[in-house]
Structures are given as structure tokens and as C-alpha cells.
Amino acid sequence: xxxxxxxVVQLHxxxxxxxxxxxxxxxxxxxxxxxxxxxxLSDLEIPKSRGKAxxxxxxxxxxxxxxxxxxKKDKPPKPATLRKIVIFLLNHIDKxxxxxxxxxxxxxxxxxxxxxxxxxxxxxSLIPLAAGLISEVAKANxxxxxxxxxxxxxxxxxxxxxxxxxxDISLIERVHHEIVLQHxxxxxx
Numbered sequence: 001x002x003x004x005x006x007x008v009v010q011l012h013x014x015x016x017x018x019x020x021x022x023x024x025x026x027x028x029x030x031x032x033x034x035x036x037x038x039x040x041l042s043d044l045e046i047p048k049s050r051g052k053a054x055x056x057x058x059x060x061x062x063x064x065x066x067x068x069x070x071x072k073k074d075k076p077p078k079p080a081t082l083r084k085i086v087i088f089l090l091n092h093i094d095k096x097x098x099x100x101x102x103x104x105x106x107x108x109x110x111x112x113x114x115x116x117x118x119x120x121x122x123x124x125s126l127i128p129l130a131a132g133l134i135s136e137v138a139k140a141n142x143x144x145x146x147x148x149x150x151x152x153x154x155x156x157x158x159x160x161x162x163x164x165x166x167x168d169i170s171l172i173e174r175v176h177h178e179i180v181l182q183h184x185x186x187x188x189x
Contacts, residue, residue: 028107031074035106041117042092060085076107094151122167123158129169130157137180149187156183 039046039056046055056067060081069075076082086099086106097116105113134153138145157180166172 027074028076028109029074030109031076031106032070032072034109035070035076037117038086038089038102038106042089043094044089044092082106094149095155096152123162126158126161126167127154129167130154130161132169133157133161133172133176133180134184137177138184140177141181141184143184147188148184149189152187153180153183156187 039052040048044059046052046059053067053071054064056062056071057064060067062077062081066077070077077085082103083099086103090097090099090102101113101116105116131154134150134157135145137143138148160176160179160183161167164176166176
């Protein structure tokens with residue numbers, strides 16, 4: 001006796017068997033370009049061209065061939081190594097970013113994830129408002145601009161304004177000042 005749909009399942013199994021599986025050495029188009037951007041964003045003194053692969057190999061304690069794949073052939077390191085590299089490099093960038101989002105962006109690009117290193121268009125327009133608010137809060141609390149990480153605070157305040165949908169100075173309330181003060185304190189030097 002035949003089970004209803006058994007032939008359909010059998011056809012799908014055959015189709016699945018014939019679907020090629022991904023290899024460990026899979027190429028991710030654009031990975032190298034994005035990886036180079038991440039390296040250049042860090043505060044590390046990594047050479048821009050000549051000697052870059054050797055520097056990266058020594059920094060991440062790997063063979064010279066592996067970084068050449070990462071930097072030029074769109075082949076990322078193994079997932080655990082990539083995660084470690086991303087976390088390390090993000091610790092050497094002024095702003096705070098999600099390591100998982102950066103990892104996904106490195107592999108899959110802007111179309112899939114969006115470049116985590118660029119402000120969204122609506123957030124760009126909030127930068128002057130955020131900068132003025134930071135200055136106002138710092139001045140009111142007698143906090144010197146050199147006593148906190150301005151880029152990190154700016155990024156956090158822009159995100160806060162975006163989250164609260166505050167796009168004009170007339171919409172700023174006392175609670176926003178308190179949140180900005182917390183961002184300043186959390187990013188003090």
C-alpha cells in the first residue's frame with residue numbers, strides 16, 4: 001500500500017540530494033573589499049597595501065597564505081576565527097557596533113545586512129541636533145569635552161534620538177538630557 005504523497009517526497013529527496021552543498025572554502029563576493037574597510041577603520045597601524053598580508057598574518061598568528069585569501073580572494077576565515085577577528089577589530093574602533101551584524105555584513109554585504117559603519121539617511125540629519133544636545137548637556141553639567149569619547153557619545157545620542165523619533169529641538173524633553181548625560185558618563189575617559 002502506498003502512502004499518499006510518498007512519490008512527491010521521494011522526488012523532493014532526489015532534488016535535495018542533487019543540490020550542491022556549500023564548501024568550507026566558499027567564496028563570498030565582496031568579502032575582501034569589506035574586510036579591508038574594517039581593517040582600515042581600526043586604530044591599528046596596518047599598512048594600506050604593501051606588507052598588509054604579512055602584518056595581518058603576524059597580528060592574527062596565522063600563515064601568510066590565509067590573510068591573502070581574506071584580503072584578495074573573497075575567502076573569509078573559519079567562522080570562529082572570523083568572530084574573534086571582528087571582536088578584536090571592533091575594540092579598536094571608536095564607535096560601538098554589533099559584532100554579529102559586522103560579521104554578517106562582511107560575508108553577505110550591504111544588500112543583505114546594510115553597512116553598519118554608515119549612518120542611515122534619517123540618522124545623518126540628526127547629527128547636528130545630537131552634537132548640540134551633547135554640548136548643552138556637557139556644559140550644564142560642567143563636563144569637559146576631552147573627558148569623554150565624543151564619537152561614541154554622538155553615535156549613542158543619534159541612535160537615541162532616532163529611537164525616540166526626536167527630529168527637532170522643540171521635541172527634546174528633560175528626559176532626553178538625562179539620557180545624554182548617561183551616555184556621556186558611560187563613555188568617560
